[in-house]
Amino acid sequence: MNDQKQQSDSKSPDVKKPDVKKPDVIKPDTKKKKNDSPVPIVQVTSSPHLSDTSFTTQRMMIDVLIALLPVIGMSIYVFKIYAVKQLLICLVSCLAAEVVFVKMRGKSLSITDCSAAITGLILGLSLPGPAPWYVGFIASFVAIGIGKVIYGGLGMNLFNPAMVGRAFVMIAFAGSMAASGYLDQASAVDAITQATPLDTFKQAGEVTPLFDLFVGLTNGSLGEVSAIACIIGGLYLCIRRTASWEIPAGIIASVVVLGLITDMVTASSGWNVLHHIFSGALLFGAFYIATDPVTSPLTPKGKFIFGVGAGAIIMLLRIFSGYPEGVMFAVLLMNALTPLINRWTIPTPFGAIKKAA
Amino acid sequence: MGLKIEGFEGSGTFEKGVHPPGRKNFSTDIPIEVIPTPKKVVLPMSQHIGAPCASQVKAKQEVTFGEVIGKAKAFVSAPIHSPINGKVLKAANVTLPNGRRVPAIPIKAEGDQLEGKALMDEIFGGDWSKDCAGKYDPKAISDAINDAGIVGLGGAAFPTHVKIMPNEDKPIDALLINGCECEPYLTPDYRMMIEFPEAIIAGSLLAGHAVGAKKIVIGIEDNKPKAVESMEKAAAGTGIKIARLKTKYPQGSEKHLIMSVMKRKVPPGGLPIEVGAAVSNVGTVAAIAGAVLKKKPLTHRVVCVTGAGINNPKNLLVPMGISYGELIDFCGGLTKDAARIISGGPMMGFAFADLSTPVTKGASGVTILTNKDVKKADETACVRCGRCVDVCPLDLVPSKLAVGSRNSNLDVVQKYNIMACLECGCCSYTCPASLPIVQLIRMGKAMVAASAKK
Numbered sequence: 101m102n103d104q105k106q107q108s109d110s111k112s113p114d115v116k117k118p119d120v121k122k123p124d125v126i127k128p129d130t131k132k133k134k135n136d137s138p139v140p141i142v143q144v145t146s147s148p149h150l151s152d153t154s155f156t157t158q159r160m161m162i163d164v165l166i167a168l169l170p171v172i173g174m175s176i177y178v179f180k181i182y183a184v185k186q187l188l189i190c191l192v193s194c195l196a197a198e199v200v201f202v203k204m205r206g207k208s209l210s211i212t213d214c215s216a217a218i219t220g221l222i223l224g225l226s227l228p229g230p231a232p233w234y235v236g237f238i239a240s241f242v243a244i245g246i247g248k249v250i251y252g253g254l255g256m257n258l259f260n261p262a263m264v265g266r267a268f269v270m271i272a273f274a275g276s277m278a279a280s281g282y283l284d285q286a287s288a289v290d291a292i293t294q295a296t297p298l299d300t301f302k303q304a305g306e307v308t309p310l311f312d313l314f315v316g317l318t319n320g321s322l323g324e325v326s327a328i329a330c331i332i333g334g335l336y337l338c339i340r341r342t343a344s345w346e347i348p349a350g351i352i353a354s355v356v357v358l359g360l361i362t363d364m365v366t367a368s369s370g371w372n373v374l375h376h377i378f379s380g381a382l383l384f385g386a387f388y389i390a391t392d393p394v395t396s397p398l399t400p401k402g403k404f405i406f407g408v409g410a411g412a413i414i415m416l417l418r419i420f421s422g423y424p425e426g427v428m429f430a431v432l433l434m435n436a437l438t439p440l441i442n443r444w445t446i447p448t449p450f451g452a453i454k455k456a457a
Numbered sequence: 458m459g460l461k462i463e464g465f466e467g468s469g470t471f472e473k474g475v476h477p478p479g480r481k482n483f484s485t486d487i488p489i490e491v492i493p494t495p496k497k498v499v500l501p502m503s504q505h506i507g508a509p510c511a512s513q514v515k516a517k518q519e520v521t522f523g524e525v526i527g528k529a530k531a532f533v534s535a536p537i538h539s540p541i542n543g544k545v546l547k548a549a550n551v552t553l554p555n556g557r558r559v560p561a562i563p564i565k566a567e568g569d570q571l572e573g574k575a576l577m578d579e580i581f582g583g584d585w586s587k588d589c590a591g592k593y594d595p596k597a598i599s600d601a602i603n604d605a606g607i608v609g610l611g612g613a614a615f616p617t618h619v620k621i622m623p624n625e626d627k628p629i630d631a632l633l634i635n636g637c638e639c640e641p642y643l644t645p646d647y648r649m650m651i652e653f654p655e656a657i658i659a660g661s662l663l664a665g666h667a668v669g670a671k672k673i674v675i676g677i678e679d680n681k682p683k684a685v686e687s688m689e690k691a692a693a694g695t696g697i698k699i700a701r702l703k704t705k706y707p708q709g710s711e712k713h714l715i716m717s718v719m720k721r722k723v724p725p726g727g728l729p730i731e732v733g734a735a736v737s738n739v740g741t742v743a744a745i746a747g748a749v750l751k752k753k754p755l756t757h758r759v760v761c762v763t764g765a766g767i768n769n770p771k772n773l774l775v776p777m778g779i780s781y782g783e784l785i786d787f788c789g790g791l792t793k794d795a796a797r798i799i800s801g802g803p804m805m806g807f808a809f810a811d812l813s814t815p816v817t818k819g820a821s822g823v824t825i826l827t828n829k830d831v832k833k834a835d836e837t838a839c840v841r842c843g844r845c846v847d848v849c850p851l852d853l854v855p856s857k858l859a860v861g862s863r864n865s866n867l868d869v870v871q872k873y874n875i876m877a878c879l880e881c882g883c884c885s886y887t888c889p890a891s892l893p894i895v896q897l898i899r900m901g902k903a904m905v906a907a908s909a910k911k
Binding site for chain 2: 140141142143144145146147148149150151152153155156157158159160213215253254255256341342344393394396398399400403442446447448449450451452453
C-alpha cells in the first residue's frame with residue numbers, strides 16, 4: 101500500500117490527451133513491477149525494512165493444528181467412528197460456512213489462513229460423539245457466521261467462535277447436548293456407554309479413577325477426555341509461544357486454589373483438586389480454547405487475570421450450577437470482559453511513573 | 458550476568474527487544490578508505506535537530522576547507538563548515554532522506570584539495586593525548602564542540618554541545634559512550650573503534666571532563682570482541698571502563714544503553730541527565746577530540762556503504778554534502794536486484810530514491826537491500842497475538858496504537874502513550890500479520906501533534 105515506485109510518476113505518457121486516459125493505457129506501466137530492466141527499481145517505504153518472516157499468522161494457525169493432533173488422535177482412538185464423523189462434519193461445515201459468508205460480504209477468500217479449520221476442529225472436539233449430524237452442522241454455521249464473520253472476520257470477533265456455536269446448540273438442542281446426549285447404551289464403542297465422569301459425580305457421587313481421567317478412557321466431549329493429550333499439545337503451543345502460557349497457568353492456578361478450598365470446607369467426597377483438573381474440558385479449554393489470542397487480553401498481566409477469572413467461573417459453575425461443566429460459559433464470559441481487562445492493564449511505559457489508579 | 462563494573466548496577470541488557478540478523482559481514486573487515494573529493498558538495502542548512510542555520514556565504518564567494526558556511530542562530534543548533542576548497546554556487550533546496558525539504562548551499566570544488574592519506578591524517582591522525590583533559594576549562598570544551606558544529610553522529614544528529622556542557626544543578630554520575638551499533642548492517646562505529654581508538658578515548662576524556670562525569674563507560678555489544686579488545690587496550694590507564702553488553706536490538710538506544718549499564722530508566726520525553734547520565738556516540742567523541750585538541754570542525758564523517766545490493770561494500774571517510782549517488786558509484790554501483798536504498802540501517806533508516814540527496818552529519822551509512830531482503834508476507838488481519846507487546850522495549854502496546862492510529866482515534870492512542878514510542882521497529886519486525894505498525898504509529902503521532910497545535 102505504501103510502496104511508491106520511483107519511476108511511476110515520470111512515466112504516465114499522454115495523460116494530457118483526454119481521449120487516451122483509459123485505464124488500459126496506464127496498465128502496462130504498473131505491470132512493469134516485475135524487474136527485468138537493467139536499472140534496479142527502488143522502493144520507498146516506512147522503516148523498518150526487515151521483517152521476521154519465520155513467523156506469520158498462518159504459521160501460527162498451523163501450530164494450533166499440529167498441537168491438536170494428539171487430542172484428535174486420542175478422540176478417534178476412544179470414540180472411533182463417532183469422532184471421525186463429528187470432526188468431519190464440523191470441519192467441512194465451518195469451511196463451507198466461511199466460503200458462504202465471506203462471499204456474501206464480497207471479500208476475498210480467507211480459507212488459507214486456516215482459522216476456519218481450527219474453529220471447526222475445536223468445535224467438533226467440544227461436542228459429544230453421538231450428537232446428530234445437524235447439531236454439528238448448525239453449530240458450525242453459527243460459529244462462523246454469528247461468532248466471527250458478523251464482527252468483520254478474523255481478528256475482529258469478541259467471542260470465541262467455536263464456543264458461540266457450541267452455546268447456540270447447547271440451548272437449541274438441549275437434549276443432544278445434555279449429559280444424556282453423551283450416552284448411547286447400545287453403542288459398540290465402550291466409552292459412549294458410560295455417563296461422563298463429571299455427570300456421574302454430580303448425580304451419583306461416584307468418583308472416576310484419576311488414571312482413567314488422565315489417559316482418557318472415559319466418556320465426554322471428543323477432545324476433552326484425555327488429559328495427557330491436552331497437556332502434550334498445550335505444552336507445544338506454549339513452547340512455540342503460539343499460545344500464551346499465562347492463560348492456562350491462570351486457569352489451573354485458580355482451579356487449584358478454589359479446589360483446595362472446596363476440599364477443605366466440604367466433607368471429603370473423594371473428588372479432589374486433581375479430579376477437577378483432569379476431568380471435563382478444563383485442560384482442553386485452558387490450552388486450546390481460552391488461549392485464542394483474538395478473544396483474550398493483549399498483555400501478559402491481562403492474560404493471567406483472564407485465566408484466573410475463567411478458572412474461577414469454571415469452579416463456580418461446576419460446584420454451584422445445575423450444569424456439570426462450565427468451561428464454555430467461563431470462556432464466553434471472560435471473552436466479554438476482555439476489552440475491560442485490556443483497559444485495566446494498560447502497561448506503564450518504560451521509565452514512566454505509575455499513574456495512580 | 459552482571460557487568461561487574463564497580464558502581465554500575467546494570468545487567469548488561471534490558472528487557473524485551475528483538476534479534477534481527479546482524480549482517481555486518483559485508484563491510485565489517487574493510488578498512489576505512491577516503492573517497493576522492495567530489496566535484497561538488499551540497500550542504501543542507503539543517504543537518505541536525507533544532508533551528509536551521511543561516512547561510513554566511515554568497516554565490517560565487519570563494520571558501521576554504523573548514524570555513525563556516527552556515528551559522529547557528531539558536532542554542533539548539535550547530536554551525537556547518539565547508540569540507541572542501543571551492544566556490545559557492547547559487548542556493549537551492551534539497552530533500553533529505555527523512556522527507557524534509559531544506560535550503561542548501563552547493564559548493565563547487567576548485568583549487569587544491571586535501572586527498573587520501575593526507576586528509577585521513579588531518580582528521581584522525583597524530584597523537585591523541587590522554588592526559589590533557591584537565592587542562593581545559595569545561596566551558597571551553599563545550600564551546601569548542603559548539604564552534605566545530607558537532608552533532609550526534611549515531612543518527613539522531615542532536616547538537617552535542619547541548620549535552621556536553623557543564624551544569625551545576627544535576628550531577629552526571631556517568632558518561633556513557635555508545636559503541637553498540639545495534640542496527641544490522643552498519644559498521645562505521647565498529648571501524649572507528651578498531652582503527653582510531655585513541656581518538657575515541659581522548660574525546661571521551663574531554664567530554665567526561667566537560668560534563669563533570671565521575672565515571673566514563675564505553676558500551677559495546679558482545680558480538681564485537683575485536684572492538685572491545687581494541688578499546689580496552691587504548692583505555693588502559695585512563696580509568697575508562699569497557700562494558701560488554703548483550704547483543705540485542707535496540708541496545709544502542711540511549712535509554713536502553715543507560716538501562717543496561719546503570720539500571721536507570723529515563724522517563725518518556727525525558728533526557729538522560731535526569732537520571733545522572735550523558736550519552737554520546739563513539740564517532741561523536743572522536744570528533745570532539747578533533748575539535749578540542751586540533752581545532753578541527755566537523756566536515757567529514759565515516760559512513761559505510763553496505764548490503765547485498767551494492768557491488769563492493771566499503772567503509773568511507775566522506776565530506777558532508779557529497780551525494781549518495783557518488784558513494785554508490787564509488788562502491789561499484791547497485792546490483793541488479795537492489796530494491797531499497799536506505800540512509801542509516803534497516804531498522805530505523807529512511808528509504809529514499811533520489812541519488813542526488815546529500816550526505817548529512819547524522820547519516821551513519823547507506824544500506825542497500827535486495828528484493829530478497831525486503832520480501833515481506835502480505836498484510837493479514839491482526840489476531841492480537843501480543844507479540845508486539847512481548848518485544849516493545851518501551852513497554853507499550855503497539856497493536857493498539859496501530860489500530861487507534863488507523864482509525865484516527867485520538868483517545869485510544871493517547872491513553873496507550875503513543876508519544877513514548879521510539880519507532881525502533883521491533884513491533885513491525887516481529888508482527889506475524891506484517892502490519893506496518895511503525896508507519897501507523899507515525900501517522901498517529903502526527904495526528905496527536907496536529908491536535909496539540911490547535
